[in-house]
Amino acid sequence: MTKLVRTLDAIQSRSDDPDAIVEAGELVDMRFPSGGHMSLRGGKLFHLLVQAAGVDVAEDVTHRITLASLNDTFHIAVPELVELVDELHTTTLKLKLTDAKGRRYTKSGPILSDVEREDESNTQAELRFQFSPTMRKAIANSSHWAVVSKRAVLAFESRYSLRLYTVLSLRAGLRKTSEDFALDDLREILGVPAGKLGTWKNLRLRALDPAIAEINQLAGFHAGFVPLKRGRRVVGVTLTWGLKDRTARVEALKELDRPKVGRKARRDGSADMIVEAEGRQREALATALSAAGAQGHGQQD
DSSP, rough: OOOOOOOHHHHTTTTTOEEEEEEEEETTOOOOOOGGOOOOHHHHHHHHHHHHHGGGGSSSOOOOEEEHEEEEEEEHHHHHHHHHHHHHHHHHEOOOOOTSSOOOEEEEESSSSEEOOOOTTTTTOOOEEEEOOHHHHHHTOOEEEEEEEHHHHOOOHHHHHHHHHHHHHHHHSSSOOOEEEHHHHHHHHHHHOSSSSHHHHHIIIIIIIIHHHHHHHHSEEEEEEEEEEEEEEEEEEEEEEOOOHHHHHHHHHHHHHOOOOOHHHHHHHHHHHHHHHHHHHHHHHHHHHHHHHHHHHHHHH
């Protein structure tokens, strides 16, 4: 029988890759119960802290990261960092786990259990943190994982894009290329706040459509979805995915290196329209100048 590779071993094997963040599948598929959610920057900080903890992420130890390194990577001021740490303290996750006898159960808890922050006047000031027992247990017993790109994590501009990218990263390398999700379950996975995006139309326009567009621009895989209907009513979605070919993957990497300014225009194609319009304007101006010059010569004759 093939021995399962542990998530912790996968973390160790990728420890020399600064762009790779290896995360337990149980955490990737976390739900936010009772309308809970995580902000975009809170989600980004979560990924950075998981990477900073490294192979010790499942240990009952205090992890350390300097405020300066967070600022260099994340461009975050201390007051906002304090707010985001508070968010990770108070955000409850619902994880679906399996015990040693193969029985499924659900475990809930916060992301962080303890945090210390040194005075930022110290140039080497640290953020010291511990993950909660819920998090640590899920990671310690995990044997499936996702590898997400740190560059992509930092590039996403929607919290729904970041969540869906992480969820699909767990599945992108599998043989199957689709999975069905009920709408209420999908809302919990994405972290849709209570009372928001209650209709299919709003969920699609405000969350799914923008998320799929960002993923298809920035990730190494392509994604899509198909509504699942019961009669005329949409009750769920089939998420679809597949690895991009080499040319498309290279283009995604190039986009991660480009400035964020203009990214949305490049994504929806309006950048090409702007270039074409500017080209037409230049041609019209050149034609007008040429005509004016010709008229001037004619008057002199």
